[in-house]
Amino acid sequence: MSYRIESLERLxxxxxxxxxxxxxxxxxxxxxxxxxxxxxxEDFAAAILEAKNSIHYCPICQAMTDEPTCSVCSDPxxxxxxxxxxxxxxxxxxxxxxxQYNGLYHVLHGVISPMKGxxxxxxxxxxxxxxxxxxxxxxxxxxxxxxxxxxxAMYIAKLLxxxxxxxxxxxxxxxxxxxxxxxxxxxLHRAIMGRQSL
Amino acid sequence: MSYRIESLERLxxxxxxxxxxxxxxxxxxxxxxxxxxxxxxEDFAAAILEAKNSIHYCPICQAMTDEPTCSVCSDPxxxxxxxxxxxxxxxxxxxxxxxQYNGLYHVLHGVISPMKGxxxxxxxxxxxxxxxxxxxxxxxxxxxxxxxxxxxAMYIAKLLxxxxxxxxxxxxxxxxxxxxxxxxxxxLHRAIMGRQSL
Numbered sequence: 001m002s003y004r005i006e007s008l009e010r011l012x013x014x015x016x017x018x019x020x021x022x023x024x025x026x027x028x029x030x031x032x033x034x035x036x037x038x039x040x041x042e043d044f045a046a047a048i049l050e051a052k053n054s055i056h057y058c059p060i061c062q063a064m065t066d067e068p069t070c071s072v073c074s075d076p077x078x079x080x081x082x083x084x085x086x087x088x089x090x091x092x093x094x095x096x097x098x099x100q101y102n103g104l105y106h107v108l109h110g111v112i113s114p115m116k117g118x119x120x121x122x123x124x125x126x127x128x129x130x131x132x133x134x135x136x137x138x139x140x141x142x143x144x145x146x147x148x149x150x151x152x153a154m155y156i157a158k159l160l161x162x163x164x165x166x167x168x169x170x171x172x173x174x175x176x177x178x179x180x181x182x183x184x185x186x187x188l189h190r191a192i193m194g195r196q197s198l
Numbered sequence: 199m200s201y202r203i204e205s206l207e208r209l210x211x212x213x214x215x216x217x218x219x220x221x222x223x224x225x226x227x228x229x230x231x232x233x234x235x236x237x238x239x240e241d242f243a244a245a246i247l248e249a250k251n252s253i254h255y256c257p258i259c260q261a262m263t264d265e266p267t268c269s270v271c272s273d274p275x276x277x278x279x280x281x282x283x284x285x286x287x288x289x290x291x292x293x294x295x296x297x298q299y300n301g302l303y304h305v306l307h308g309v310i311s312p313m314k315g316x317x318x319x320x321x322x323x324x325x326x327x328x329x330x331x332x333x334x335x336x337x338x339x340x341x342x343x344x345x346x347x348x349x350x351a352m353y354i355a356k357l358l359x360x361x362x363x364x365x366x367x368x369x370x371x372x373x374x375x376x377x378x379x380x381x382x383x384x385x386l387h388r389a390i391m392g393r394q395s396l
Contacts, residue, residue, distance in 0.1 A: 003294040003303075007264045011249040014242040017234075018227045029216045031288060033246055034253055034262065036215075041250040044212040045243035048231055051209040052239040055232055064232065066205045090229060096201040105201070 008034070060131070062107040062124045064089040072096075072105055079103045081137040085128065085156060087111055087144055095142065103140075106131065111148040112155055118148075120155055129159065138166040145172060206232070258329070260305040260322045262287040270294075270303055277301045279335040283326065283354060285309050285342055293340065301338075304329065309346040310353055316346075318353055327357065336364040343370060 008030055015026035033041055057063065058070035065071070072078055072092075082103030086092055092105050108123040128139075141156050143149035157167045172190035174183050183191070206228055213224035231239055255261065256268035263269070270276055270290075280301030284290055290303050306321040326337075339354050341347035355365045370388035372381050381389070 002297070003261065003268065003270045003290050005253060005262055005264050005268075007245070007249040007252045008262065011245040014245050017230075017238070017242075019230050020223065020226070025218065027288075027291070028218070030249065032215075032217050034249060036250065038250060040215075041246055044215075045246040047205070047209040047212050048239055048243040048246075051205040051228065051232060052234070052236060054205045055203060063201070064203055064206065066203055070201065070203075072201045090225075092201050093225070099200070 111152040113148045309350040
């Protein structure tokens, strides 16, 4: 019989289920856990269970939270006249990192994609429409700059048109710090179309 | 207040303690865990605790195991006349993967490194010497091909010289499939020195 440690194999198996982790990296991680202090390993295991058990969707904006409502929705300082519509909670974190946006969010939990069987009724669009009231002045659609994201943005614009509020979309263009040489044709075309006067 | 999920932050923190995992990858992993099935997350947490609690060092070869003695030491089919000395348990796994070696192992848990404060008495050398008996014919030193690994190999050769058993070292040379152009000078020198007649 060759060398085999069952419990290490099992742990390696779990790590290899994580995104971007292959067999070898997973084994390296499992060994790292064995070298943790016992309390550290216990905290790690507890953090997995706690995150999994305590995190749910905010009943207002549908973003993940471990509070009754998320920290943005429950913050009286945030501007309630703007709602930024995003695909998932990760996008909320990305936009928050910029520290420029002070409005609210709405998480769709997906984009319209007939290929993946995602029809509009599977997104949290009903919840978005329910949030539209006199206070809301603008909805910024910040879905990803993909075909599906674009389709979803169009759908939302049409969906909200009866309410007479402004629906905007993130600007397309060349990323800051990039080289024009490496910009693809479509991006460059959109950057020229959306040029701004100085 | 900006968007923040405490339990997600804590889980991200734990993932970022793993080798080769930065802040962003850790966050991606934490989100992946949230998308696991509840049983899968529970199994993951349990696997961490189980591995951490059940794995100890084999009293014979000092390799990690979750059995009373490791699967190699307890296998009657293995050749007890050869002991392969390695730095850590990971090396055992690497050598086992080749499926060529059928002897026993001995894990030192480190190499001699004055820089890192690793003196010979901190390695499992006493345990190695205790294993030397009439049955053992050869000790293969398979420490890593580094200065520290080499020093340790020399030390072991000297340590075992009174017992009159053969002490060998892994062959140095160009790795199979590599290009000579990219081989460093020292490796190439060792490959020439250790040339084999055809």
